[in-house]
Amino acid sequence: MTELELKEIIGKVLKEMSSSNEIPATEVKKSSGSIIENGIIDDITKEDLREIIELKNVANREELLKYKRKTPARLAISRAGSRYTTHTMLRLRADHASAQDAVLTDVSEEFLKANNLFTVKSKCNDKDQYITRPDLGRRLDEESVKILKEKCIQKPTVQVFVADGLSSTAIEANIEDCLPSLLNGLKSYGISVGTPFFAKLARVGLADDVAEVLGAEVTCVLIGERPGLATAESMSAYITYKAYVGIPEAKRTVVSNIHIKGTPAAEAGAHIAHIIKKILDAKASGQDLKL
Numbered sequence: 001m002t003e004l005e006l007k008e009i010i011g012k013v014l015k016e017m018s019s020s021n022e023i024p025a026t027e028v029k030k031s032s033g034s035i036i037e038n039g040i041i042d043d044i045t046k047e048d049l050r051e052i053i054e055l056k057n058v059a060n061r062e063e064l065l066k067y068k069r070k071t072p073a074r075l076a077i078s079r080a081g082s083r084y085t086t087h088t089m090l091r092l093r094a095d096h097a098s099a100q101d102a103v104l105t106d107v108s109e110e111f112l113k114a115n116n117l118f119t120v121k122s123k124c125n126d127k128d129q130y131i132t133r134p135d136l137g138r139r140l141d142e143e144s145v146k147i148l149k150e151k152c153i154q155k156p157t158v159q160v161f162v163a164d165g166l167s168s169t170a171i172e173a174n175i176e177d178c179l180p181s182l183l184n185g186l187k188s189y190g191i192s193v194g195t196p197f198f199a200k201l202a203r204v205g206l207a208d209d210v211a212e213v214l215g216a217e218v219t220c221v222l223i224g225e226r227p228g229l230a231t232a233e234s235m236s237a238y239i240t241y242k243a244y245v246g247i248p249e250a251k252r253t254v255v256s257n258i259h260i261k262g263t264p265a266a267e268a269g270a271h272i273a274h275i276i277k278k279i280l281d282a283k284a285s286g287q288d289l290k291l
Helices: 003-018 061-068 086-104 109-114 127-132 142-151 168-188 206-214 265-282
Strands: 119-121 158-163 198-200 218-224 235-241 252-258
Touching (some): 086 168, 142 206, 158 168, 158 206, 168 235, 168 265, 206 235, 218 265, 252 265
Parallel strands (some): 119 198, 158 198, 158 218
C-alpha cells in the first residue's frame, strides 16, 4: 500500500466519522471536514480540543464546554468498547508527532535571516548529544565566544537572545511577535539593549555563559519549552540579574506558556519588558525579586 493510498483511507474514515450518526452532530464541533487535496490531508491538530465534545449523551453541553474551555486537557472524549475512538486516537498520534517534530527539527535559516538573528551554538554537536548531555548545552563553544565578542555590544544593560531549546516550533511560532514587542518595550523604558542573536542546541543555563562573555547586567533568553500533547508551540523567557556560570536556578525569573492558547507572543513581550524594568530597579531576580 502506497503512502497516498493510506492517506486516502484515513481521510475517508475521518469524513465518515464527521457524518456518523453514532455521535450527534450537535455534540461534536470540528474546524473543518477532513479533505484530501493533492494527496495532503487537513491538519487534524488545528482543531481546538476545547471546543470538541465526543460524548454521545451530554446532559448540559454548555456547562461542560465552560469547563473544557479552561484547559487543553483531553476532557469529554469518547471510546469504542475499551478503546479510544478513531478520531481521538488519530489526534493523540498527531499531537505526539508534532511534539517529536518540535524537538528534532531545526529553526530554519530563512526564519533567522528574516528576523535578523545571527547564530552561535553550544558545545553540543547534534540533537542526540543535546538531549543526552544537558551540561554541554549550557556552555558556548569556543567559536561562538569569539563571534559574540566580535558582533555584540559589550556590557549591555540587558542582553536578549533566542534559543531553540526543546522546541524549534515554539520559536518560529512566537519570536516574530514577541521579540519586537520586548525590544520596543525596553526602548520605551529607556533601557539599553545588546545585540540579539540565536543560540542553537541551547539550554537555559547558556544564558549564564552569555552573561559572563558579554558582561550583561541582565540576561533574557527566549527559549522553546519541552512540548507536550497540549501544544508544541510553548515558549518561555528566563531572566537573570547579574548571572554567572553555576548560579542557582532560584535566581531566575520566568515567564512561561507563551503561545497562542496561553499568553499571546506580543503581549508576553511587553510583559517581559515590564518585568525586566522591575528587576533593574530592584537589582534582583528570581526568589530575591518581590513582584
